[in-house]
Structures are given as structure tokens and as C-alpha cells.
Amino acid sequence: MNVLDVRRQFPILDQEVNGHRLVYLDSAATSQKPIQVIEAVEDYYKRYNSNVHRGVHTLGSMATDGYEGARDKVKAFINANSTKEVVFLRGTTTAINLIASSYGRANVQEGDEIVITPMEHHSNIIPWQQLAKATGATLKYIPLQPDGTITLEDARETITEKTKIVSVMHVSNVLGTINPVKELAQIAHQHGAVMVVDGAQSVPHMNVDVQDLDADFYAFSGHKMCAPTGIGVLYGKQQLLERMEPVEFGGEMIDFVGLQDSTWKELPWKFEGGTPIIAGAIGLGAAIDFLKDVGLDNIKAHEQKLAAYAIEQMRQIDGVDIYGPEKRAGVVTFNCDDVHPHDLATSLDFEGIAVRAGHHCAQPLMKWLDVTATARASFYLYNTEEDVDVFVKGLKKTKEYFGDVFS
Known part of the structure; x- marks a missing residue:
């Protein structure tokens, strides 16, 4: 994997922010x-913008082929057994x-149990x-x-005969725990x-085989894997x-509608009411092609190497x-003595470095860590060791500045 060749395919990275080369380290939020x-x-909007499934004209057929072709790509990408098992929605939360x-x-029902972990994103806590x-x-x-890991022994003690649902994130958006x-x-x-598996932070970064994992449900978002916002998969x-x-x-999701009753389409369309996210799905299909060309194993190894290098520095x-x-x-994810994460992120932004600061939609985990907020640098296939060097230099400069202010 040639990272410089990969970077050239991302137009947004070829710019300066606050007079510095953009160093984007917030891909866990959106890629x-x-x-x-x-x-x-x-191309969809310029050449064949139309609704799907309903029309027999040429543009409608092209749009339907693009939309359903993206479903075929998702099926192969996560190794689903059938396209009937791939539902397009807004994202992981939905x-x-x-x-x-x-x-x-x-x-x-009453008396049953639902089991999750304290590291979950709010979208995998509040619905439960x-x-x-x-x-x-x-x-x-x-x-x-x-x-910040879990043990199978603790899992066996927590999951009982009363448990009906177990829902866990594949990769933590805060700790990086797999x-x-x-x-x-x-x-x-x-x-x-x-x-149930929240795959928002895993599908963009590693090979995922839902049949091998034997997950009953697996959810992920397109915008974290180089696709447009507003498209996701269940x-x-x-x-x-x-x-x-x-x-x-x-x-869109109906088969027959009468005055008093209705019936639904077959899978997966019964869950896709209204005009679907056509452009988003087409973009997701293109993103899958791109990630497959680069190679998910290459991406995983590259990111883990960058994280290890950053931690060492x-x-x-x-x-x-x-x-x-x-x-x-x-x-x-980290904190710096005497510097609030928001101040830290603001200071780094002055140097063109984009990191995330706050509770990362994981307030129970923040309480477990005994902090109110943290800063987070997240890496993806387009980041380099030079990005890490710039980030660490900016971190040192920020710490020195705030140290002088409060000394």
C-alpha cells in the first residue's frame, strides 16, 4: 500500500488550514x-438522477441498477448470505x-435481560x-x-438464560479496543x-465476515468508510x-394497500420506506470498490502501525x-495535564491539525475513566508518519504554551 498514492485520491487533503498543511486525525468521527x-x-446526479424500482424508463432503470448494484457489493464485502439480508438505512444509529x-x-418482556458494555457509543446504549x-x-x-477490555469469563457470568439480546461494539471509538x-x-x-454488533468502527478498517462472526445483526455507517453521509447498512x-x-x-415498502389493511414487500425493501438514499448507496458502492482495491488487511496494518508510533512518541x-x-x-485517546481537551483541540487546529475533543458520545465510559472529556486522534488509510510527527510536535507546543501561562 503506497500511502502517498492513496492520499492523492482525496482532494480535501490538498489544502492548508490556518496557514498549515491539513493533518486530518478525526476519521473515527467521519472519513x-x-x-x-x-x-x-x-455522475448519478448529472446523468441518471431518477427514483428507483418504480419507473420503467431508462433513467429509472439505471438508478435502480446502481442502487441494487451497491447492495450486491455490500453483500460481498461483509459476506452476507443474501442481498435480502442487507438493508439500507441512514446509518448505525438508525x-x-x-x-x-x-x-x-x-x-x-419483563424479567428478560439485555447485555451491553460500558464502552458503548450512545447509539448502542440509549435504544436498549x-x-x-x-x-x-x-x-x-x-x-x-x-x-478497557472485556474478558470472556466476565461475559459468561453476565449473560444468563434470561438474556435475550447481547449488543457490543466491534471496535471502541474511544479506546480502540477490538x-x-x-x-x-x-x-x-x-x-x-x-x-447485535455495532460495526461503525470496524467495517471501515478491517475485513468483516458476518457469517464467520455468526452475528445475528451487524450495523455500520457509510460516512466512516469513505462513502457519503446519510447512508448505512443493517x-x-x-x-x-x-x-x-x-x-x-x-x-416503496408496501405490496398491497387497501382501505383498512396493507401488506409489505419482501426483504429487504419492507424496511426501506419512502424514496431511499439512492446517491448515498451508489457512493457507498464506489467506496467499497476503493477500499477493496487498497485492501482491508493493508489498511488495518497501516493504522495499527501509526497508532503504535503515535503512542511511542x-x-x-x-x-x-x-x-x-x-x-x-x-x-x-488521551488527556494532557492542565489542558482541557477543547483547549487542546483548538490549539492544534491553529496548527492545521484536526482532532476530536469531548465525550465522544460515550459518557458512561468517560465516567469509568474518571474524566469529563478526552482528546482523540484517529488514523485512516490516508495518514502518514509525517502526520504523526506534526501532531506530536503540535502537542508539545500546546503543552509548553499552557505550562507557561499557568506557571
């Missing part, structure tokens, strides 16, 4: 888009809410909180180890529970999706606390 994706979306609202309401409140179920948490979702799925299935095993009811009703700076395990994805 940048390669020219192939930008051109694919532009997908998890659909599972909780449809599958959860139909299968969870609401489901527990609505049904009288109990929401339980697999405890975290001091380094969770053992395949083993967790085995434990969940031994107790008759379904396994994978679900066909037998589960077939038993689930839609939660949005209207055009940051540990040479006094007063920098780094959170998370040694073995991690390409995410480094």
Missing part, C-alpha cells in the same frame, strides 16, 4: 472521501434503533435503555478490565440470545428479518495520559 466516490455521486424497536419490542424501560427488562453491563464478538456470539447463542440474518415488522410505513511527553489497551485499532 474523507476519495475522488472516485465524489465522481460516482456526481439500524440499532430499528433492531430495538422491531425485534426488541416483539421478543423482550428505552427498550428496557418499555418492557420491564433489565439492562446489564459486562464489566471492563483496567485497560472486542471478541465471535466468541461473544457463541456465548449469547448458548443462552438463546441474539448477538445486516440481519434472513430468518430474523422476515419475522420483524417495519417501523416506518409509506411508499506521546509517552515521551510528561503529563500525557493515554487510554486503552496496548493492542488496539487506529485510535489514540
Whole structure:
């Protein structure tokens, strides 16, 4: 993988911010888009913009082919068994809410248990909180180890015969922890529970085989994997999706509508009410082509190398606390003594360096870390060791500045 060749395909990176070369280290929030994706979306709007499935004219057929062709690409990308198992939605949040609202309401009742972890993103906490409140179920948490990992022993103690749903992020957006979702799925299935996986931080960065993982549901977002915003995927095993009811009703998802009753289309369209996210899906298809060309194994190795290099350099700076395990994805979350994360991020931005600051939609995890906020640098396929060097230099400069101010 030639990183410089990869970088050249991202037009946004060829600019200065505040008089400095842009160093973009916020890909865990959203990734940048390669020219192939930008051109694919532009081509749709310029050449064959039309609605899908409904028309028999040429533009409608082209749009339908593009939209459903993207579904074929997703199926192959995550190794789903059928395109019926690939539902296009707005993103990971919408997908998890659909599972909780449809599958959860139909299968969870008072006295049942839902199991998650304290490291989850809010989008994998709040839907389960609401489901527990609505049904009288109990929401339980697999405890975290001091380094921000979970153990299978703790999972076995937490998941019981009362557990109906286990929902865990594949990769933590804060700690970079890579969770053992395949083993967790085995434990969940031994107790008759379904396994839900938040794949927002995994699908863009590593090979994911949903059949090998034996996940019952797997959700991810396009905008974190070089695709446009507003498009995401819910994978679900066909037998589960077939038993689930839609939660949005209207055009596109119906088979027959009468005055008093209606029936739904077959999978996956019964969950895609209204005009779907056509341009987004086409862009997602182009992003998948791009990532496959680069190679997910290459991307994973590159990011982990950058994260390790960054941590090595940051540990040479006094007063920098780094959170998370040694073995991690390409995410480094940290705090710097006497510098609030927002001040730190603002100072780095003056140097053209984009990092994230705040609670990262993970307030329970912040409480577990005993902090109110953190700063986060996240790496992707277009970042280089030079980016890390610039970031570490900016971090040292910020610390020195605030040290002088408060000395």
C-alpha cells in the first residue's frame, strides 16, 4: 500500500488550514472521501438522477441498477448470505434503533435481560435503555478490565438464560479496543440470545465476515468508510428479518394497500420506506470498490502501525495520559495535564491539525475513566508518519504554551 498514492485520491487533503498543511486525525468521527466516490455521486446526479424500482424508463432503470448494484457489493464485502439480508438505512444509529424497536419490542418482556458494555457509543446504549424501560427488562453491563477490555469469563457470568439480546461494539471509538464478538456470539447463542454488533468502527478498517462472526445483526455507517453521509447498512440474518415488522410505513415498502389493511414487500425493501438514499448507496458502492482495491488487511496494518508510533512518541511527553489497551485499532485517546481537551483541540487546529475533543458520545465510559472529556486522534488509510510527527510536535507546543501561562 503506497500511502502517498492513496492520499492523492482525496482532494480535501490538498489544502492548508490556518496557514498549515491539513493533518486530518478525526476519521473515527467521519472519513474523507476519495475522488472516485465524489465522481460516482456526481455522475448519478448529472446523468441518471431518477427514483428507483418504480419507473420503467431508462433513467429509472439505471438508478435502480446502481442502487441494487451497491447492495450486491455490500453483500460481498461483509459476506452476507443474501442481498435480502442487507438493508439500507441512514446509518448505525438508525439500524440499532430499528433492531430495538422491531425485534426488541416483539421478543423482550419483563424479567428478560439485555447485555451491553460500558464502552458503548450512545447509539448502542440509549435504544436498549428505552427498550428496557418499555418492557420491564433489565439492562446489564459486562464489566471492563483496567485497560478497557472485556474478558470472556466476565461475559459468561453476565449473560444468563434470561438474556435475550447481547449488543457490543466491534471496535471502541474511544479506546480502540477490538472486542471478541465471535466468541461473544457463541456465548449469547448458548443462552438463546441474539448477538447485535455495532460495526461503525470496524467495517471501515478491517475485513468483516458476518457469517464467520455468526452475528445475528451487524450495523455500520457509510460516512466512516469513505462513502457519503446519510447512508448505512443493517445486516440481519434472513430468518430474523422476515419475522420483524417495519417501523416506518409509506411508499416503496408496501405490496398491497387497501382501505383498512396493507401488506409489505419482501426483504429487504419492507424496511426501506419512502424514496431511499439512492446517491448515498451508489457512493457507498464506489467506496467499497476503493477500499477493496487498497485492501482491508493493508489498511488495518497501516493504522495499527501509526497508532503504535503515535503512542511511542506521546509517552515521551510528561503529563500525557493515554487510554486503552496496548493492542488496539487506529485510535489514540488521551488527556494532557492542565489542558482541557477543547483547549487542546483548538490549539492544534491553529496548527492545521484536526482532532476530536469531548465525550465522544460515550459518557458512561468517560465516567469509568474518571474524566469529563478526552482528546482523540484517529488514523485512516490516508495518514502518514509525517502526520504523526506534526501532531506530536503540535502537542508539545500546546503543552509548553499552557505550562507557561499557568506557571
